[in-house]
Amino acid sequence: MNMKVRAAVAHGNGLPLTIEDVHLRPPADDEVLVELKASGLCHTDLFINEGKFPLKLPAILGHEGSGVVLECGKDVKNVKAGDHVILNNVPHCGHCRCCRSDFTNYCEDIALARLRPSAFTWNGEPLMTMGQAATFASHTVLRSYNLTVIPNEMPFESAALVPCGVMTGVGAVLFNAKVRSGSSVLVWGIGSIGLNVLQSARLAGAGRIIAIDTCASKEQAARLFGATDFINPNDLDEPLAQHITTLLGGSADYAFECVGNVEVLKQAVELVNPFWGVCLAVGVPPFNQQISLPATSFYFGRTVRGTFIGDANPVTDTPKILDWYRQGKLRLDELVTHRLAQDEINQGFELMKRGESIRSVIVY
Template identity: 35%
Template sequence: MNTSGKVIKCKAAVLWGLEQPFSIEEIEVAPPKAHEVRIKILATGICRTDNNATTGVMPAKFPVIVGHEAVGIVESIGEGVTSLKPGDKVIPLCVPQCGICSNCLKPDSNYCDMLDIVGKGVLSDGTSRFTCKGKPVYHYMNTSTFTEYTVVRDVAVAKIDAAAPPEKACLFGCAFTTGYGAAINTAKVTPGSTCAVFGLGGVGLSVIIGCKIAGASRIIGVDINPRKFEKAKAVGATECVNPKDHTKPISEVLKEMTGDSVRYTFEVTGNLDTMIDALASCHKNCGMSVVVGDPPASSVLTFDPMLVFDGRTWKGCIFGGWKPVNDLPKLVSDFMAKKFNLDELVTHILPFDKIEEGFNLLKKGESIRTVLTFQH
């Protein structure tokens, strides 16, 4: 059946408001307009950033379809789309690459002006492509992947190897790309160095993979959930520590463990206190701490300025520093060539209608990444 140019009715997980459960609804997905693409979603990961939208930590306009880590197939394209065609296997991008804004034109910046982290919830013309029960339903982070079909801008799509398995390749839409790039691109971890990763979820484990590939000799995983230690060691952590097992600040514990201090630290939880702990844990003069986790919206961080006056470097990281349209196809090709293994990151694969179960696994700390699959 040719659906090009027609409204598609399909199932989606709609959030009607804050602290509400996901509701599987029939929605209508409009055809793509100029420079837009409609995508049939094959698999999508559950990320803590999506959960943050349900609690207000990340801004969203309700009702909304969240989800931002997925693989799909291009179903149809709008006028003016030249880089993609129906049938292409793609990753929708929460960080677009328009190629013409001042940020995209900078070789060392990937913070495209079309990035939506303020929760506008609409596409370029100021409207949504989703409706449910006669009401508009809003987009999330340019992507909205908790639905059988979504519509995104063509600059927010990366074409990937057609043979890439969706259940693994979807992690390139956020978790792996962000964590791996934080080590490789943002920190530029050096061979023989010592690293500490605060938070051992899907992104944190991806940071560890990046540190290992970069040649770090010691990688310390830090988490208050010891059930994650086995996975962390499986991907490259040399040891793990639980701050709750110690009465001293974790920065002192790490200094005692290393005999000096850690050269690179990564904060991957989005917790404000942990950000300061991670900063204090890196070497006071030549250390670098990278903020990878999403901080709460409208929050303010208070810290001792001596932590940076002494010479530490404090950096933020958006999507691993990658130019996504250019770089994701290469990263997926590296994965297909077995440069890195993502098996340890995916702990659960569930059908899409089990989305609440997937989020419960996340909240209980029982999963690294749960991937939802669609039966079209």
């Protein structure tokens, strides 16, 4: 029998999300019913509602979540009722070409999930979701391979951030770029992902970690998470590129663009070493934007590439991140700056747009 649940529904055009009663079907044989306990608010959710990211609306967004398993289909083996879990941002079906090739962050089920009937209906019509998580609803149904069990003592609010903001930042440094000990690192954009890049660069043993942001109030958090230097470009009397070159005595070994701004990305490319430098585009720009770079940017050995969920494997790398958190090597609790009720979700997005939050979390 379908159950009635409360969900924040996105309508697009930048309109406020509305809290609605929607219906959720029971789990199929390979699916799980989860009661959400916490959901992070991510810039991607904001972009979708503003029309900057392709998804059919109305929809239930939200892709950073944690909760408790209530019910399992008869074929589910990896979780059981009562387990505390995080809802992975990307699935791991284990048998598609990507999963077999160890490119599990590109599991083909990401696309196939959009072709399956939604578990939610609203006013008698199917209601689209972002991926399978739909963490802006009080309950959700998803395939069991989207779940990872977490220790019962881990705070739901901190755990909810692992599948996207934490995984993307940590993975970009440790699994994609593989930052070397003693190296120099530039990080643009000191939000949730940028802070995770900073603390992962520290974990990797980077020697100089330079945080760059136009919001002066982010300096304290940047240094807490591992920055050795903080630069507000608006405070400089010289071009940013000249200032960084003077600080480092040359170009940087690594650069991470976490803003989603193509002009910033162009600058990041030019500021890494032309022979061995690595620049990662971590932030997500609007899909209709293009970037132009001089051909000489790639003449020697400079590498420029993107990353999706930090190139992390949700099965093998999520436990690593949880272990680093338990060992005190990664700060997750400090990422949560605002705890909000579900009906305060629009306030969370306003905090995000004003740059006043690291991560706002909906607590159910």
